[in-house]
Amino acid sequence: DYCQVCGWDGEIEVVEEDGKLIWKCPQCGNTDQDKMNVARRTCGYIGTQFWNQGRTQEIKDRVLHL
Numbered sequence: 001d002y003c004q005v006c007g008w009d010g011e012i013e014v015v016e017e018d019g020k021l022i023w024k025c026p027q028c029g030n031t032d033q034d035k036m037n038v039a040r041r042t043c044g045y046i047g048t049q050f051w052n053q054g055r056t057q058e059i060k061d062r063v064l065h066l
Helices: 053-060
Strands: 013-017 020-024 040-042 045-047
Touching: 013 053, 020 053, 040 053
Parallel strands: none
Antiparallel strands: 013 020, 040 045
16 A cells, blocks of 8 residues: 555555544545555455445455464
């Protein structure tokens, strides 16, 4: 993931705001999806478009299994 506002190169967070899930840069707080690049594996493919609330919730709930 990449934030075009501050240059953050790491995982953009999914946070809940006013009952809605939004993507937020952990460094500068940017929430403008037009100014960030996010890539996640969805349905077996790497997707770079933003997702609906249901898919975003599923992405938020994922855990890393080592």
